[in-house]
Amino acid sequence: MPDFVLALDQGTSSSRAIVFDHAGEMRAVSQQPFEQIYPQPGWVEHDPEEIWRTQLETARAALDQAGATAADVSAIGITNQRETTVIWDRDGVPVHNAIVWQDRRTAGLCDELRQRGLEEMFRERTGLLLDPYFSGTKVKWLLDNVEGARGRAEAGELMFGTVDSWLMYRLCGVHATDYTNASRTLLYNVFEKRWDDELLSALDVPASLLPAVQASSGAFGETTLFGGSIPVTGVAGDQHAALFGQACFRPGMAKNTYGTGAFLLMNAGDAPPRSQSLITTIAWGLPEKGGDVLTYALEGSIFIAGAAVQWLRDELGFFANAADSAELATSVPDSNGVYVVPAFVGLGAPHWDPHARGAILGLTRGANRAHITRATLESIAYQVRDVAEAMEQDSGTKLTELRVDGGAAANDVLMQMQADILGCEVVRPACLETTALGAAYLAGLATGFWKNREDVTNNWREERRFSPEMSEERREEMYSGWQRAVERAKGWATD
Secondary structure (H helix, E strand, C coil), X not given: CCCEEEEEEECCCEEEEEEXXXXXCEEEEEEEEXXXXXXXXXXXEXXXXXXXXXXXXXXXXXXXXXXXXXXXXXXXXXXXXXXXXXEEECCCCECCCEECCCCCCCHHHHHHXXXXXXXXXXXXXXXXXXXXCCHHHHHHHHHHHCCCHHHHHHCXXXXXXXXXXXXXXXXXXXXXXXXXXXXXXCCEECCCCEECHHHHHHHCCCHHHCCEEXXXXXXXXXXXXXXXXXXXXXXXXXXHHHHHHCCCCXXXXXXXXXXXXXXXXXXXXXXXXXXXXXEEEEEEEEEECCEEEEEEEEEEEECCCHHHHHHHHHCXXXXXXXXXXXXXXXXXXXXXXXXXXXXXXXXXXXXXXXXXXXXXXXXXXXXXXXXXXXHHXXXXXXXXXXXXHHHHHHHCCCCCEEEEECHHHHCXXXXXXXXXXXXXXXXXXXCCXXXXXXXXXXXXXXHCCCCCHHHHHHHCCEEEEECCCCCHHHHHHHHHHHHHHHHHHCCCCCC
């Protein structure tokens, strides 16, 4: 048996590759940032070729760092920024930049579909809301606005995919995706496990564009780009992979990933839940005798989390390194009544307002950058509570423990804020790279590198637990102020 599994972790701001061993320990990691393209306010794009180049280079660098050849690698797993939309031709040439999940350019189209009375159909079949976040309206925009794209698509010359499919095509020449990524497109019926003809018709998307959908763990293809043949056997969108990597295998178990955005998922078991303010999504699909078995999840998507701290660093110049935010935030005892609503690209769950915009409220002459920094960290914790309360209502399950991961989960100050504002235990694992680890587990399970999910559970280890220290009265007072601030940020953009 080879010694390693290679995980390709293609994120919103960087591409990473991580080599894992049998114990789920990182043996090597390589990371490269790539350009964020903002053609106009509310628009966000990536260069697909830069995504591919950085992912390939980091994979080779990680293998070199681990001293590993292709023969030492049992499998490759892919995890990716979700909803980001790429269309390319049969030669693997993109027709346009990728439209990123944060992009708001299709807000007007979502409004039109809503006015046509179609939101209920989309919700009943996809578990999603009509929001620019998801891929379907992005596909339509590309077909309608890139010269010649619609004609080429109707002639069967083009392919659509989320970033996993784009990487898969360049790695293996295979046009495929898994259940988790398909469930984020607004085109896939998550209850009947199929691309939905009526949804395709509503968005005027030719079926020939679509990738084949298969289990998150299983044979997708093989690549020879690393000096020998390695099978690609695991694929999952980043948040689904993190849920798997956190070993949240029982219904009611939940995790929150703190990255560019923040994403809270709760395992909902094999019965798809219904929600009015959250997303019903496929957590993963695993092959079993008689066919693939799906596990569902409730999800709350927060569009801006770590990106708000980056904004303080890059745009306001409050500090040189994001890690310095914790020291600055704790230099004051509280936020001095200041609230930051980081609705830079609208608000996600449970508000779903693409027209909301960022706001700083409660400013007085005594407010300074330390107060604003503390309020920005608190805003991340408040947004997670917004989602957690909606999730508890929909599931009927009280959240008693939240497993956390992602880069900002290393921030002890933020994690204590989160425990205080939620009023529940926040548990940080020894390995924060649970997104990449989940992709590795899905890939390794398919090749026998790990035998079963019990192996995954046995590998999970707690590093630190944060318990609530704030009084209930103070918690509710602060949260009430947050709710008032959010209401003032809603509906700001009129275009």
